[in-house]
Amino acid sequence: MTAVTSPGPEYSDIVVDHFERPRNVGRFEPAADVIEGSAGRREQGAVFTLSAILSARVADSFIKSVRFKAYGCPHCIAAGSWLSERLVGCTQDELQRWSWREVAAATDIPPEKRGRLLILEDAVRALSEAWRLSV
Amino acid sequence: MNTCSCVYLDNAATTPVDPRVAERMIECLVPTGAHGNPSSAGHEFGRRARALVEKARAQVAATIGARPENIVWTSGATESDNLAILGAARFHADRGRHVVSAKTEHKAVLDALKQLEREGFEVTYLKPDAHGIVHPQQVKEAVRTDTQLVSLMHVNNETGVIQDVGAVGQFCRERGVLFHVDAAQSAGKLPLDVEALCIDLMSVTAHKAYGPKGVGALYVRRKPPVGLRPILHGGGQESGIRSGTLATHQIVGMGAAFEVAAAERDADVSRLRVLRDRLWQGIAAVGDVELNGHPEQRVTNLLNVSFHGVEGESLQFALRELAVSAGSACSSASEEASYVLRALGRSDQLAQSSLRFSLGRFTTNEDIDVAIAAVQREVQRLRQLGQGL
Numbered sequence: 001m002t003a004v005t006s007p008g009p010e011y012s013d014i015v016v017d018h019f020e021r022p023r024n025v026g027r028f029e030p031a032a033d034v035i036e037g038s039a040g041r042r043e044q045g046a047v048f049t050l051s052a053i054l055s056a057r058v059a060d061s062f063i064k065s066v067r068f069k070a071y072g073c074p075h076c077i078a079a080g081s082w083l084s085e086r087l088v089g090c091t092q093d094e095l096q097r098w099s100w101r102e103v104a105a106a107t108d109i110p111p112e113k114r115g116r117l118l119i120l121e122d123a124v125r126a127l128s129e130a131w132r133l134s135v
Numbered sequence: 136m137n138t139c140s141c142v143y144l145d146n147a148a149t150t151p152v153d154p155r156v157a158e159r160m161i162e163c164l165v166p167t168g169a170h171g172n173p174s175s176a177g178h179e180f181g182r183r184a185r186a187l188v189e190k191a192r193a194q195v196a197a198t199i200g201a202r203p204e205n206i207v208w209t210s211g212a213t214e215s216d217n218l219a220i221l222g223a224a225r226f227h228a229d230r231g232r233h234v235v236s237a238k239t240e241h242k243a244v245l246d247a248l249k250q251l252e253r254e255g256f257e258v259t260y261l262k263p264d265a266h267g268i269v270h271p272q273q274v275k276e277a278v279r280t281d282t283q284l285v286s287l288m289h290v291n292n293e294t295g296v297i298q299d300v301g302a303v304g305q306f307c308r309e310r311g312v313l314f315h316v317d318a319a320q321s322a323g324k325l326p327l328d329v330e331a332l333c334i335d336l337m338s339v340t341a342h343k344a345y346g347p348k349g350v351g352a353l354y355v356r357r358k359p360p361v362g363l364r365p366i367l368h369g370g371g372q373e374s375g376i377r378s379g380t381l382a383t384h385q386i387v388g389m390g391a392a393f394e395v396a397a398a399e400r401d402a403d404v405s406r407l408r409v410l411r412d413r414l415w416q417g418i419a420a421v422g423d424v425e426l427n428g429h430p431e432q433r434v435t436n437l438l439n440v441s442f443h444g445v446e447g448e449s450l451q452f453a454l455r456e457l458a459v460s461a462g463s464a465c466s467s468a469s470e471e472a473s474y475v476l477r478a479l480g481r482s483d484q485l486a487q488s489s490l491r492f493s494l495g496r497f498t499t500n501e502d503i504d505v506a507i508a509a510v511q512r513e514v515q516r517l518r519q520l521g522q523g524l
Contacts (some may be wrong), residue, residue, distance in 0.1 A: 011452065025520055036160040038524075040186065045446065047524040073523030126151060 011074060012108035018078035021084055026067040027051050028046055035134055037126030040119040046072035048080055052087065054131070063090045075113045079103045087124075092135075095128045116124040142502045144494030146343075147292055147320060148460055152219035153345035153496065156391045160347060163187065163384035173381045174372060184383040198393040199318075199337065201329030201354050201515040207373045208386055208460030211351040213243040213336030215364075216286075218353055218377065219315045220247040222363035223284055223336060224256060227313070231281030237261045237269045240288050244317055247463065248286070256318075265480050266429035271303050278306075282320025284313045289327075290320035293462070293475040293491060294428030295437030302334030313361060318468035319343055319351075323396030324404065324434050329354055334467040335361050339383070345496060346392030349427055350385035357379075391443075407494050408435040410503050414492060421514045427476055427489060438492045441476070445517045446485035453513035454490070457506055462489035 002023045040047040055061045070080040100117035162168040171180025192203045307314035315336040323344030340351035369378030423443035462473035473487035
């Protein structure tokens, strides 16, 4: 058994903030302007679902709103929450190019946890693919 | 004054020193107290310290049904386990090189056994059932003609499960096999009688029973004598079994702590059972939880619970207002989730999502209220975050 430690340097302030007060938790009901992408398995330690409402169903539309659900460590939950704010306003092209490195840098996630952010990136890729197929 | 805002529910890891014990210890440290070396029989300071050490020896012996001369002071249960296992196995190597133990033993036992394996001994590690019980029949089936030692813990440190050491002891005595018991978690919490339980060697420690860290003892049967090869060499203290200057204040603290524990055990156990049952009811109310360990055959101060649908590290962090221990490997140097829970057949995921709540003499009703509220609030919150995934 390991002793549970107090918040230490392994959790940055921004991670603690998003973990304790996650933004935009949930899922949009299926609709013509709603897209969704998921990735991960519980056995892998992280699962993410991102759903988004698009501004209009045209090629240069953008994301109006995002909801997320997450199973995972505090870093995963914080990353999902942070991303749910970050993706608002993104175009399809920007979504396609999004990299886990952005959230890692913004939330100061330690190197040993970055593998789990690849799962979040996969969820973004799945969201992007859902967008492509919806057009 | 409590300077931490946490609720302390990690008494199976260690307990605070009872203020009554601390008072007795301080008397051995100050210039006007018994600060002499107990081996310095030539002056008053040494003789006073020796008298206190011997009084403590009698106090500890009385708690476990032993005679004072059976008690060897050590630095704690880890050293006691090492001395018992390495000391006995090496001394009796000509009688056989096979040892029987269990997969759910403390690391102090398992790592000592690994050392024996490196020295050419063979060890059989018994697998407990799903409730964490190692059945005496398993021991009977594992013992061979070349088995010289059986080592089994009394109470498991993670689950609180109590093993039937009496039945194992009786079998070992009949077969002429030495029997060592790690009683670090049971001394002061359960009645212990080394004679009735047919125990040859037993490890105990002070800091799980409201005594100080850094001191323990090994019960060593003397009639007939259990041969032990020392693992520390030096001044020949403790009849040559354990060299090193005796730490009077620590030893006095252990003696006082064991005396208080014996005197107050029944009251402590009754009070803690009520608090633990209330905590369990509050935790169980969140649903989809598993109690790890036998539902009845366990000590009254400990609850080990796995939470379905919650990731282990998030659970720990969300509940950081509670000082508890976790089965998760995320925050430790270890790469595996609790090997004890895995040995009970729990999945890696459930072992990761487990918490051990261990209550103690200073746990209050209010502490339990805080713990229940925190668990209910945070488990529900985390489950909602991952609901439907």
